[in-house]
Amino acid sequence: MHDSILTYAKSRYLWISLILLVGAIVAYVLHDPGGPPNGGTWLGYTLGTISALLIVWLMFFGIRKRQYLHNVGTLRGWLSAHIFLGSTLILLVLLHAGFQLGWNIHTFTYVLMLIVIFSGFFGLFAYLRYPSMMTRNRESATRDAMLDEVAEIDQNALSLADGIDPKIHAVVLRSIENTKLGGGVWTQLRAHDGSDLALESLHKALADREKKTESKTAEMPTMFAMVDFLAERATDKQGDAMRKLIDLISRKKSLATKVARDIQFQAMMEIWLYFHVPVSFALLAALIAHIVSSFFYW
Amino acid sequence: MAERFKIAIVGSGPGGLSAAARAAERGVSHVLLEAEDHLSNTIYRYQKGKFVMDEPGILPLRAPVPFKAGSRESILDAWNEGAQKLKINTKHKHEVSAIKQSGSGFVLTCTNGQSVEAEFVVMGIGLQGNIRKLGCPGEDLPFVQYQLDDPDEYEGEVIAVVGAGDAAIENAVALSKQNNVIIINRKDEFARAKKGNEAAILKAIEDGTIECYYNSGPERVDALSVGRKKGRMILNTANGKAQILLDRIIARLGATAPRGFVEGCGVQFPNKDPNSVPAISSQYESNVKGLYIVGALGGYPLIKQAMNQGYEVVEYILGEKVEPADEPLLKAKFQPMPGFRSVDEALKKVQANVKLLSHITPLQLREFMLDSEIRTPAAGEVIFKRNDYTNTFFSIVDGEVQIVLDEKDPKARVTLRRGEFFGEMSLISGRRRSATVLAGPGCVLIETPRRSMNRLISSVEAVKREIDEVFILRAVQSRFAPEATSQQLMDVVSTAKLEKFKAGDVLFSEGEPGDCLHLVRTGSLTISRNIGGKDVVLSYVAAGNYVGEMALMGESLRSATARAAIATETVRLDGESFKKLVNKIPILRLRLQAEYRQRAAANLAMQAMPSGGDIISFLLAQGAGEATDILLIDESLCVRCDNCEKACAETHGGTSRLDREAGPTYASVHVPTSCRHCEHPHCMKDCPPDAIHRAPNGEVFIADNCIGCGNCERNCPYGVIHMAAKPPKKPGLLQWLLFGRGSGPGEAPYEKKNKDAAPKAKKAVKCDMCKGISGGPACVRSCPTGAAIRISPEEFPAYAQSRR
Numbered sequence A: 001m002h003d004s005i006l007t008y009a010k011s012r013y014l015w016i017s018l019i020l021l022v023g024a025i026v027a028y029v030l031h032d033p034g035g036p037p038n039g040g041t042w043l044g045y046t047l048g049t050i051s052a053l054l055i056v057w058l059m060f061f062g063i064r065k066r067q068y069l070h071n072v073g074t075l076r077g078w079l080s081a082h083i084f085l086g087s088t089l090i091l092l093v094l095l096h097a098g099f100q101l102g103w104n105i106h107t108f109t110y111v112l113m114l115i116v117i118f119s120g121f122f123g124l125f126a127y128l129r130y131p132s133m134m135t136r137n138r139e140s141a142t143r144d145a146m147l148d149e150v151a152e153i154d155q156n157a158l159s160l161a162d163g164i165d166p167k168i169h170a171v172v173l174r175s176i177e178n179t180k181l182g183g184g185v186w187t188q189l190r191a192h193d194g195s196d197l198a199l200e201s202l203h204k205a206l207a208d209r210e211k212k213t214e215s216k217t218a219e220m221p222t223m224f225a226m227v228d229f230l231a232e233r234a235t236d237k238q239g240d241a242m243r244k245l246i247d248l249i250s251r252k253k254s255l256a257t258k259v260a261r262d263i264q265f266q267a268m269m270e271i272w273l274y275f276h277v278p279v280s281f282a283l284l285a286a287l288i289a290h291i292v293s294s295f296f297y298w
Numbered sequence B: 001m002a003e004r005f006k007i008a009i010v011g012s013g014p015g016g017l018s019a020a021a022r023a024a025e026r027g028v029s030h031v032l033l034e035a036e037d038h039l040s041n042t043i044y045r046y047q048k049g050k051f052v053m054d055e056p057g058i059l060p061l062r063a064p065v066p067f068k069a070g071s072r073e074s075i076l077d078a079w080n081e082g083a084q085k086l087k088i089n090t091k092h093k094h095e096v097s098a099i100k101q102s103g104s105g106f107v108l109t110c111t112n113g114q115s116v117e118a119e120f121v122v123m124g125i126g127l128q129g130n131i132r133k134l135g136c137p138g139e140d141l142p143f144v145q146y147q148l149d150d151p152d153e154y155e156g157e158v159i160a161v162v163g164a165g166d167a168a169i170e171n172a173v174a175l176s177k178q179n180n181v182i183i184i185n186r187k188d189e190f191a192r193a194k195k196g197n198e199a200a201i202l203k204a205i206e207d208g209t210i211e212c213y214y215n216s217g218p219e220r221v222d223a224l225s226v227g228r229k230k231g232r233m234i235l236n237t238a239n240g241k242a243q244i245l246l247d248r249i250i251a252r253l254g255a256t257a258p259r260g261f262v263e264g265c266g267v268q269f270p271n272k273d274p275n276s277v278p279a280i281s282s283q284y285e286s287n288v289k290g291l292y293i294v295g296a297l298g299g300y301p302l303i304k305q306a307m308n309q310g311y312e313v314v315e316y317i318l319g320e321k322v323e324p325a326d327e328p329l330l331k332a333k334f335q336p337m338p339g340f341r342s343v344d345e346a347l348k349k350v351q352a353n354v355k356l357l358s359h360i361t362p363l364q365l366r367e368f369m370l371d372s373e374i375r376t377p378a379a380g381e382v383i384f385k386r387n388d389y390t391n392t393f394f395s396i397v398d399g400e401v402q403i404v405l406d407e408k409d410p411k412a413r414v415t416l417r418r419g420e421f422f423g424e425m426s427l428i429s430g431r432r433r434s435a436t437v438l439a440g441p442g443c444v445l446i447e448t449p450r451r452s453m454n455r456l457i458s459s460v461e462a463v464k465r466e467i468d469e470v471f472i473l474r475a476v477q478s479r480f481a482p483e484a485t486s487q488q489l490m491d492v493v494s495t496a497k498l499e500k501f502k503a504g505d506v507l508f509s510e511g512e513p514g515d516c517l518h519l520v521r522t523g524s525l526t527i528s529r530n531i532g533g534k535d536v537v538l539s540y541v542a543a544g545n546y547v548g549e550m551a552l553m554g555e556s557l558r559s560a561t562a563r564a565a566i567a568t569e570t571v572r573l574d575g576e577s578f579k580k581l582v583n584k585i586p587i588l589r590l591r592l593q594a595e596y597r598q599r600a601a602a603n604l605a606m607q608a609m610p611s612g613g614d615i616i617s618f619l620l621a622q623g624a625g626e627a628t629d630i631l632l633i634d635e636s637l638c639v640r641c642d643n644c645e646k647a648c649a650e651t652h653g654g655t656s657r658l659d660r661e662a663g664p665t666y667a668s669v670h671v672p673t674s675c676r677h678c679e680h681p682h683c684m685k686d687c688p689p690d691a692i693h694r695a696p697n698g699e700v701f702i703a704d705n706c707i708g709c710g711n712c713e714r715n716c717p718y719g720v721i722h723m724a725a726k727p728p729k730k731p732g733l734l735q736w737l738l739f740g741r742g743s744g745p746g747e748a749p750y751e752k753k754n755k756d757a758a759p760k761a762k763k764a765v766k767c768d769m770c771k772g773i774s775g776g777p778a779c780v781r782s783c784p785t786g787a788a789i790r791i792s793p794e795e796f797p798a799y800a801q802s803r804r
Helices: A008-030 A042-064 A075-097 A105-138 A143-162 A166-178 A185-190 A197-218 A222-271 A273-297 B014-026 B072-085 B166-175 B195-207 B259-264 B303-317 B327-334 B343-353 B355-359 B362-371 B424-429 B450-459 B461-479 B486-495 B549-553 B575-584 B586-608 B610-621 B643-651 B711-715 B733-739 B793-802
Strands: B003-010 B030-033 B096-102 B105-110 B115-123 B158-162 B180-184 B210-213 B217-223 B231-237 B240-246 B248-251 B291-293 B373-375 B382-384 B393-398 B400-404 B413-417 B436-439 B444-448 B497-501 B506-508 B516-522 B524-531 B534-542 B561-564 B568-574 B630-634 B692-694 B700-702 B722-725 B762-765 B788-791
Touching: A008 A042, A008 A075, A042 A075, A042 A273, A042 B733, A075 A105, A105 A222, A105 A273, A143 A166, A143 A222, A166 A197, A166 A222, A185 A222, A222 A273, B003 B014, B003 B105, B003 B303, B014 B030, B014 B072, B014 B115, B014 B303, B030 B115, B096 B115, B096 B259, B115 B303, B158 B166, B158 B240, B166 B180, B166 B195, B166 B248, B195 B210, B291 B303, B327 B343, B327 B362, B327 B373, B343 B355, B343 B362, B343 B393, B355 B461, B362 B444, B362 B450, B393 B400, B424 B450, B424 B461, B424 B516, B444 B450, B450 B461, B461 B486, B461 B516, B461 B568, B486 B568, B486 B575, B516 B524, B516 B575, B524 B586, B524 B610, B534 B586, B534 B610, B534 B793, B549 B575, B549 B586, B568 B575, B575 B586, B586 B610, B586 B793, B610 B793, B700 B762, B788 B793
Parallel strands: B003 B030, B003 B115, B115 B291, B158 B180, B158 B248, B180 B210
Antiparallel strands: B096 B105, B105 B115, B217 B231, B231 B240, B373 B444, B382 B436, B393 B444, B400 B413, B400 B436, B497 B568, B506 B561, B516 B568, B524 B534, B524 B561, B630 B788, B692 B700, B722 B762
16 A cells, blocks of 8 residues: 555664664763774774765665666665665764864765755655645646647637737737746746736737727717627627637646646756765765775874 | 359458469369459558568468468568469459359359359458448549548548547547548447547547537538539538538448358357357358358458468368368377377367367367367366466366365365366456365366357357356355355255346445345446445455345345446345355354454445545546556655656566556546556457466466457557567666666667668567566556555555545
């Protein structure tokens, strides 16, 4: 049955992580290095080795995720462990260092690690928050279906506008050109599409037209009433078409907004990986530098 | 005066053509009558460039015209060439409308008014039937066509598509991209089409991309010589007549099944079942003396089989004795049978020993044996295990088998002996084996696959009756009272009846007096109660279980409504005789009461949260009632990473068999487009090489002998089967990860574009639930957040409750 990564297997990895942390803290408190606690004591080395191995193992997740034939545990179990055990590093590493921070490669490594971990926290947050929002936003349609509909509405709107007036046609065309879904990272994250531009100008055009007809009716001389009435039919039809056009464009607007939000949610669920993964490689490099440089203290 | 020949062959498909070729080769006077102006219309109408396979590979070809797996064109060319070389006397455009016996031969009348006489007739008209035409003047004008090869061929035309089935809709939608399409529907809805097609056409009509005339039929088609359009069609609509100016008419009205014509020739069918085939002798002769039937019409759908039969039938007519092409295969098959000497003898022994198989003709038995396996398990060997998902049928030719009623108690066993059969429960219900069966001493069995058995059941009434009788007895015995003797059950069994229900039919409703109970034989039921004016589903009852005992056990009125979730068959047990049985066997009462209590508790739990019932109703509305294992995605957990699709593609040669995004969602429960491994898989219905099977763990999979005909793709109501060619190999994961070589996980491998390359053999691909990969389905295992699960319908109530 369905349950989340956090409660996977009755939060087995949460408990393992807590035990690991408590064990490390107890050892740290009981341990008397005969000086300020640091990475050079036996406990420091032990914690450091555990942390370094953990980091390598955590990074292996990227490969494990793609090993579809791998059958040690489920990917969900791996992710659950990845999250909980990864989080323990924040404290494990501090205990390893004896809380000694400074302007050096060692602290730099720690900072990189924090960036990786907190970007991961954001990822977790996104994974917990956006899926349901995405479902609600979509209302059972697929993104492709929505995009198809947008394209279709554009076509219909254009042919409708064609029959009204070249000016309106130009407005609709511009609106279509301005509607951009997806695009750069920033556009994706901001969920902005340019589809609302046309609506305003259309509303304005309709209002103008109605004002004109009203004023005409008011001062219409009786003599030409008949003729004008007939003539009005044409413009009335145009008004109808106009209203239809506005309906279409409103529908498109709501669709485009939906698609843009859909893209936004997806982007939110992916963007953090662009920090999480590259920085973790930087972390690995810094970690190697940290380990190599530590040997010079000997 | 009609011409007279020795042999007239009707239909130039593989069977007919091969027969004509053999007759020509032997110098026998013959005529080949073909309705179209080309040979072999069924294959002619295949899509251009389609790769045609030559299954079964083990069967040798025996025909004067060549046949080798290859493209449609290469096969048709070879046949045309062969027909010319052998100087086959072919008469095209001769559609035979009647075959009458006269004196020592037959008179064949054609629709074009001509007729021929012949001493013998070979019918090889296949099952495709005659394409239904418009049925109005002008139906044969050059711009009226009954087929569409490539919708992209036409552009900027006004095209009327006539019909409301899947073919018509698919054509109309495809054409509407570049053309102005009008669809003409005789009815007021598109109910006959698949759901996806229905939705597509309704949307296109609503959007105005396709114009639709409902309740309309063509009255007349005229060619126009003036104006820009080639013709016009006059329609009879509900509001009077309408005229459409058009460039092209594409009519997709299906075909008339050939059965009516065949029956008109005097050939008898065993029953009304549309799947039944006429009974023919081992020399392909029907009940009408001198009239022979070969190929698909006689129940042999594969090209090679039909060609062999065409050859053999001419030999038989000439009075030659031919060893059937399958003789060496049967010999190999019977080899393990103790005391085997000759195939004929072995076949006789089978019919003498197994009463069930004594009802069928020798040819049917040959075919039956060709599909089946002879098994000679050692005493004590397991034939199948309880809860296996296999669905083959076993007949005992010799020796005995033991059915294990209780795994723990070695004494609780029933022995079946020579002549009896077993395995019918899973065959009928489509569910797991209900007991383990062990081989006894001297055991010789025939194991028959589901399709062959079902074909036999639907074509031989006596076989069906016998299996049904045994089924009822065994079902009652195993479900209620294993300890009862057949004598005690007599009363219940003799009053039992088989009942059929369509999806949605009510078996009984809440508040009615109860006078019977139903044992579900195939399909499944939902139990619901009316709570606050709303029907709330409380539980799901799968095949093998019973309903309606509550009203018999004490309460006199039905406490809930039972409804068929899908097409369902039940064994209806009469209330009075069942009560008597309960009184005779005290332990049965206790057993029923225990189950009753459990059910009442479960129902109460469901009633406490009616929203759970909504989830079950939603799932059942998606056809989950016939599933055995369905993929569900919790959209509140799914992070849309598509790792499931990638995993599927990576473990299955580069094509994903599931579409995560498509499919409906209710209360965050998403049913993606993926195989549900139905109890009675629709895809298995019409597979010429019988390539679709069910594995012991329940996976429905397609074996390598698939011929790529696409029937399963069309028959699957859930759209989960595709035709795909084998993709090229791609570099390993680390090569991609480190050096960016090839395409990434789950992406289609790069393929060099080569226009001149031979058409690739496309085969059907579908989910096989990662059978053969340890650890279970890759889609579920690779989901990082646990959003993807696979469950069976029995788990629906528990699942619904787990989602508050």
